[in-house]
Amino acid sequence: MHSGGIWGFILRRTLLGLLVLAVVSVLVFAATQALPGDPARAILGRSATPESLAALRAKLHLDQPVLQQYWNWVTGLLHGDLGNSLANQEPVSTYLKPLIINSGFLVLLSGIISIPLAIAIGVWAAVRRDKAFDVGSSLITLLLAALPEFVVGVVLVVLFATVVVQWLPAVTQVPPGGKPWDDLKGMILPVATLVIAVTPYVARIMRASMIEVLESDYVEMARLKGLRENTVILRHALPNALGPTFQVIAINLAYLAGGVIVVEYVFNFPGIGGALVGGVTNRDLPVVQALAMLVATVYVVLNLIADIATILVTPRMRTTL
Amino acid sequence: MSVVSDVAITPEPESVTSTRRSGSVLRDALSLWRTRIGLVLVVVLVAIASFGPYVAPHSPTAFVGPPFSSPSANARLGADYLGQDVLSRFLWGGRGILAMAALATAFGLVFGSLVGLLAAYSRNWLDDVLMRAMDVILAFPQIMLALVAIATVGPKAWLIVLAVGLTTLPRVARVTRGAAQPIVERDFVGAAEALGVPRYRILGRELLPNIMSPLMVELSLRLTYSIGLIAGLAFLGFATSTNGPNWGTMINQNRIAIQTEPWGVVLPVLAIALLTVGTGLVGDGISRAAAGIDRGRPSE
Numbered sequence: 001m002h003s004g005g006i007w008g009f010i011l012r013r014t015l016l017g018l019l020v021l022a023v024v025s026v027l028v029f030a031a032t033q034a035l036p037g038d039p040a041r042a043i044l045g046r047s048a049t050p051e052s053l054a055a056l057r058a059k060l061h062l063d064q065p066v067l068q069q070y071w072n073w074v075t076g077l078l079h080g081d082l083g084n085s086l087a088n089q090e091p092v093s094t095y096l097k098p099l100i101i102n103s104g105f106l107v108l109l110s111g112i113i114s115i116p117l118a119i120a121i122g123v124w125a126a127v128r129r130d131k132a133f134d135v136g137s138s139l140i141t142l143l144l145a146a147l148p149e150f151v152v153g154v155v156l157v158v159l160f161a162t163v164v165v166q167w168l169p170a171v172t173q174v175p176p177g178g179k180p181w182d183d184l185k186g187m188i189l190p191v192a193t194l195v196i197a198v199t200p201y202v203a204r205i206m207r208a209s210m211i212e213v214l215e216s217d218y219v220e221m222a223r224l225k226g227l228r229e230n231t232v233i234l235r236h237a238l239p240n241a242l243g244p245t246f247q248v249i250a251i252n253l254a255y256l257a258g259g260v261i262v263v264e265y266v267f268n269f270p271g272i273g274g275a276l277v278g279g280v281t282n283r284d285l286p287v288v289q290a291l292a293m294l295v296a297t298v299y300v301v302l303n304l305i306a307d308i309a310t311i312l313v314t315p316r317m318r319t320t321l
Numbered sequence: 322m323s324v325v326s327d328v329a330i331t332p333e334p335e336s337v338t339s340t341r342r343s344g345s346v347l348r349d350a351l352s353l354w355r356t357r358i359g360l361v362l363v364v365v366l367v368a369i370a371s372f373g374p375y376v377a378p379h380s381p382t383a384f385v386g387p388p389f390s391s392p393s394a395n396a397r398l399g400a401d402y403l404g405q406d407v408l409s410r411f412l413w414g415g416r417g418i419l420a421m422a423a424l425a426t427a428f429g430l431v432f433g434s435l436v437g438l439l440a441a442y443s444r445n446w447l448d449d450v451l452m453r454a455m456d457v458i459l460a461f462p463q464i465m466l467a468l469v470a471i472a473t474v475g476p477k478a479w480l481i482v483l484a485v486g487l488t489t490l491p492r493v494a495r496v497t498r499g500a501a502q503p504i505v506e507r508d509f510v511g512a513a514e515a516l517g518v519p520r521y522r523i524l525g526r527e528l529l530p531n532i533m534s535p536l537m538v539e540l541s542l543r544l545t546y547s548i549g550l551i552a553g554l555a556f557l558g559f560a561t562s563t564n565g566p567n568w569g570t571m572i573n574q575n576r577i578a579i580q581t582e583p584w585g586v587v588l589p590v591l592a593i594a595l596l597t598v599g600t601g602l603v604g605d606g607i608s609r610a611a612a613g614i615d616r617g618r619p620s621e
Contacts, residue, residue, distance in 0.1 A: 016453070023457045031473045142355075146601025148549030150556050151594050154572055154586060162580045163587075258462020262553050276465075277557050280472040288472040296460040 006311065013307050017300045024296045025077070028289050029070050077293060083286040087278075092290045096275060100294070102180045103264065103271030107256045109187070110194035115249055118199045122206025123241070126214060127233060138207070141200035149197040149259050153266035156189050156196075171268040180269070190267045197259055198252045202245065210241040243310045250306030254299040346534045349610035350603075356610075359602025366596040370415025377409040381566035389578040389585075398584040402574045403564070411588045413566035415596075417478075418555070422547040425482045429489025429543055434536055436490065437497025438524045441505050452498070455491035463488040463550055468559075476559040485550055489543050496539055500532040534611035541604030545597045552593050568593055 040048075040056040048056075057063050061072055076083065082092035121141070125134040144152075161170035172186035180187055213219060214237055222236045223229075264273030272291055279287035350356045378397070379385055386393065386400040393399075398407040440451040458466070467484040474480050504510065505528065513523050554560070555569025563570075568589035575585030 016456075020453070020456050020460050024460050027457070028469065031469055139355075142601060142605050143598050146545050146597045147594055148553050148597060150553050150569075150572075151549070151590055151597075154576065154590050155594070157576075158579065158583065158587065158590070163583050255462065258464055261462075261464055261468070262557065265557055276468060280468050281558065283472055285472060288469055292461065292465055292469050295462060295465050299460050299462070 009311060010308055013304055017304045021297060021300055024300075025074055025293060026070070028292045028296075029073055031289065031292075032285050033066065073289075077290075082290040085284055085287050087282045087284045087287070092286050096272065096287070096290060096294075099271050099275050102174065102269070103257075103260050103273065105180050106187070106190060106194070106260055106264070106269065106271060107253065110191050110198065110256055111253050113191065114195040114199045114252075115202060117195070118202030119206050119242075119245065121199070121203040122245075123210050123233075123238065125203070125207045126210035126241075129211060129214075134207075137203065141203050144196055145200035145204070147197075148262075149193060150262045150266055152196050153189070153193040153263055156193055157266070161189065172270070174270050186267075187269075190263055190269050193263050193266070194256055194259055197263075198256060201255075202249060202252055206241070206245050209243070209245055210237065213237045213241040216240075239313060242313055246306045246309045246313065247303075250302040254302045257295050257298045346537070346607065346611045349613075350606040353606045353609060355602045356606025359599045359604075359606060362595050362599030363603060366415065366592060366599060367419065369412065369592065370419045373412030373414075374416065377406075377412040379406040379409040381405065381410045381413040382564065383409070389575075389582045391582065392584070398588065399582045401571070401582075401585045402578065407571075407575075407582075407585045407588065410566040410571060410585075411568070411592070414568040414571055414589060415592060417561065417565070417567055418548060418552050418569065418593075421478060421482050421551050422485075422544060425485035425547045425551070426489060426540065426544045428482065428486030429493050429547075430536065430540055432486075433490040433493025433539075434497045434529075434532075437494040437499075438501055438528055438532075440494065441498045441501035442520070442524060442528065444505065448498075451494070455494050458488060458491045461488070463546070464553065467550065467554060471554070471559050476554075476561055478561045481551060481554060481559070481561070485547050489547065493536075493539050493543065496535055497532060500535045501528050504528055504531045534607070538604050538608040538611065541600045541607065545600040545604065548593065548597055548600070 040053050040062060054063075061069055064072075073083070080093055082096070084090065085092050085095055088095070121137055125137050128134050157170045158164065160166075160168045168188050169183075169186045170189070172180060172190060173183050174180050174186075175182065214233075219232060219237050222232045227236075260269075260271060261273040261276055263269070264271045265277055268274070272294070275287060276291050278284070279291070351360075382405060384400075384404045385396040385406045386404050388400060388402055388404045390396070390400045390404070396406045396408070398411070401407050401410060436451055436455070440448040443451075461469075463485065466488050467481060470480050470484040510523060510527055513527050518527075552567075552569035555567045556573050558570075558573065560567045560570045571589045572586050575582065579586050
């Protein structure tokens with residue numbers, strides 16, 4: 001196959017990820033250029049004088065050629081300068097920073113719960129293939145996987161926060177300047193929604209991957225050697241089955257980064273979801289661009305880590321490099 | 322879940338690459354209970370969405386009572402946030418979502434399978450270029466790309482269809498390429514090449530019929546996600562019209578009064594849930610039939 005061993009592989013994947021991000025940044029930047037009308041006029045309104053428009057255009061560098069504008073934007077991004085919000089004139093980075101932390105906490109908490117849960121369900125279903133647990137969990141994960149996450153969220157609100165019983169708050173209430181961990185009770189439903197949205201995928205892939213490994217020659221060999229079943233499953237089968245699952249975990253963590261958008265909106269959670277929906281409604285492009293680049297970067301980096309981790313943890317794949 | 326994913330709901334995605342004819346796969350799928358239940362759900366919901374407007378007692382924008390008023394003889398399921406008839410708006414509210422989801426899925430499936438077939442068949446730089454281009458689109462969650470597009474142009478129906486279709490495309494392309502790769506290596510493709518059969522006919526007549534099963538699974542899977550995505554955008558407030566009848570919009574408009582007047586939320590939530598579960602079950606049935614998992618016990 002390719003040469004260069006493991007480091008060559010990592011280098012190639014990293015360069016490829018950077019290339020993808022570069023193209024993504026051109027696309028996201030192009031979105032501003034497609035905007036009908038003049039951003040300077042959008043900020044200053046109809047009554048603006050030609051002089052003030054020209055001054056603001058110069059300040060926003062709108063008078064420069066497109067390539068120069070793109071270059072300014074990208075170098076700004078790399079230095080953490082995301083421009084100013086068109087809606088409130090605040091620097092985008094100041095505005096988004098606390099929201100990113102909040103959303104990050106939500107994603108992390110959901111990931112910490114859903115990933116081990118999904119791996120356990122998948123492995124147990126594979127080991128007990130075609131038994132009651134497998135049939136039941138397969139059907140439930142299939143049904144849950146089909147539901148859009150906002151439907152899951154609203155159903156949870158109906159069941160646990162409003163119509164049926166009122167055990168949990170329907171919205172997350174973070175006081176201004178506070179953190180989401182100040183309202184852990186309010187985080188139960190958003191986290192539960194994301195866990196329900198994400199677990200079915202990982203569990204199904206984990207099951208398929210584990211079944212394939214359990215039927216392989218080397219597991220047969222380990223059994224024939226007379227090893228105990230637990231040792232066969234935990235020491236020989238599981239490590240090889242985890243490989244493809246890393247991909248799925250990465251895809252799903254990345255998915256959580258997108259899924260939070262709708263789920264945060266359902267629970268009024270103060271995170272990037274609300275900022276994005278607000279940004280789209282107000283056509284506040286600097287905010288939308290910053291969040292698009294953030295989520296794309298998270299996606300690419302997670303996939304990169306997954307690719308590398310897959311190679312590192314899968315004993316039988318290391319030899320093919 | 323609608324936003325993801327490159328991961329099929331199918332339990333054994335790699336074994337879907339069967340060369341069994343699509344007709345017999347469909348027949349096998351229909352002998353499974355899950356496919357039948359899924360199909361019934363889809364037919365019922367599509368019927369409600371398509372014919373609902375003809376049987377709705379009121380216009381979806383007519384005022385029938387005070388906002389959030391309880392069910393009465395005039396408004397069987399109560400009134401919504403503006404005092405409009407919940408039942409009528411429910412009966413009107415599926416059409417747009419369904420039509421847009423169908424168009425977006427069709428777009429993604431047609432162009433995605435074309436890209437996937439071209440990539441698998443070319444076996445050269447074109448394969449690399451096409452699949453790296455797909456990676457760029459895959460660097461966004463589906464909803465993110467749709468939101469960037471809406472931020473730029475506004476919530477136009479054609480734009481939402483295009484954005485959802487475009488983000489469906491690379492996901493279909495990957496599956497198509499994966500399914501077509503082993504077939505490209507087979508003798509009959511080489512034979513067709515040797516006979517000088519034009520390339521588009523090799524793609525259409527030799528490769529395409531052999532990947533119909535995974536494509537049918539993709540069709541139901543992508544339709545499931547497209548419905549969730551388009552309804553989800555409406556829920557966020559990005560429907561083509563702010564007060565147009567739309568299941569997603571309805572949920573958002575009426576959820577503040579969920580406790581006093583739950584119908585305005587419960588009906589559209591149920592409709593979207595049953596529809597997506599239906600398409601999901603059909604997809605799972607087809608993938609099981611294609612993999613031949615249940616050949617020995619067709620009725621479970």
